[in-house]
Amino acid sequence: MxxxxxxxxxxxxxxxxxxxxxxxxxxxxxxxxxxxxxxxxxxxxxxxxxxxxxxxxxxxxxxxxxxxxxxxxxxxxxxxxxxxxxxxxxxxxxxxxxxxxxxxxxxxxxxxxVPKEYVEYSKDKIIEIMNVFARIIDYKSKFTKNHSIGVAQKALLMGEFYGYDDDKCCQLYIAGILHDIGKMAIKNEILEKPGSLTDDEFTIMKNHALFTYNILSEINGSKNIASWAASHHEKLDGTGYPFGKKAEELDHEDRLLACIDIYQALSEERPYKKGFTHEKCIEIMKDMVKSGFVDGQIVEDIEEVF
CATH class of the missing domain: 1.10.3210.10 (Hypothetical protein af1432)
Structure with missing residues (x-):
């Protein structure tokens, strides 16, 4: 492998x-x-x-x-x-x-x-490289073996739905592919725990989003990608992580990646649940809209597109 x-x-x-x-x-x-x-x-x-x-x-x-x-x-x-x-x-x-x-x-x-060396690659080569990292990230746990690819593909689909140009769609795809790269630093016994995480375990788990931000921030020209990828656990009411951003601090793409990540996770099998249908995913996400966690318009768009 x-x-x-x-x-x-x-x-x-x-x-x-x-x-x-x-x-x-x-x-x-x-x-x-x-x-x-x-x-x-x-x-x-x-x-x-x-x-x-x-x-x-x-x-x-x-x-x-x-x-x-x-x-x-x-x-x-x-x-x-x-x-x-x-x-x-x-x-x-x-x-x-x-x-x-x-x-x-x-x-x-x-x-x-070994000094840092910056190299420029074509869009196609970048996507090829990102797909390699996605496989490495997702194979860390059997329950997330297609998660990053799924988020990336759905991010690209939504970018096309919103009429974004090729460059922005590519950035969204990369943000989706690498949003969980910080999980490489999290132990498998936490990632694959069949029951609820303890408070200490959940604190460790939450660090993955910050690790993602730190890793992607090292890439030249990746400011948007780093922000979108790292914001996939932020909530509009400021109770998310890693930065606790509120609605006014989260742009449309931050909110979009968060919604797509939730949808993808709900639709997948995990140690503690079976994968939900599209209808059940949307039902749960609409409840999250009512709670002030996620963007209602994006959830409606996802309901239409997916």
Missing amino acids: GERNISKLPFSSNIKNAVLYHHENADGSGPFGKAASETPLYAQLIHFGDILDVNCNFGAQETDKYVKVFKFIDDNAGTIFDDKLCTLFKSLFDKNMIEDLQKKDLIVNLEKV
Whole structure:
């Protein structure tokens, strides 16, 4: 799955089999039985970083972390890791660099080594890339396997209904595709919990909309997309999240994405319910209009179009 997804992304170098074989061990004891000499370098590098982080937990502050890291590498050289990679790592990383990896400003430290690079792509290529991310997002939970694609397709349909031009329809589609990208940071036990979430779990779940905003805000020219995507849980009375915006702060597209997300979620099967019919979805949403949560005209438009 990962290999098929990554093959659709416009990398500038050959990354074939980098994901497929990233669980292979240097001694050939991995799932495909490939030794280091048979495994692509990119796959070995991903494997090295993955195993090292899982076992040494760079996210936790720990005195003399570098001692633990170097010992783990030495203990697994020639079996899990290729000897050459182990030697290279130890020649590049010193105590200070290992300690930097434990800090919260990890992204800043990473950008010192790998600077940001901005690349322009055609509309068709952007949509192709976005569809890859949608599959990654939706496959995180079996109950939302078509959710992002469904929201995006319905957003495009509504954009055409409102007579938006191609560029705005494309932006709506992208906002729909990526509205839940922040859920990549939420644990599956919360996403797939069959019962009600606790207050603490719901607080964690709500963070996904803010994560979505933060991620999309990093993309040049994506101000509208970031706002529309992140506003899919906002309510007209200001009780939504992540920003608690009120009606006067939410534009038509913010409201539209919120309504489409609700409709899509209601129509889908979840751990706690079956998918509802179109008529039942509209009935529930009209009750939400009466409660002052969502835009009544948009709900009427959705009733007509869907």
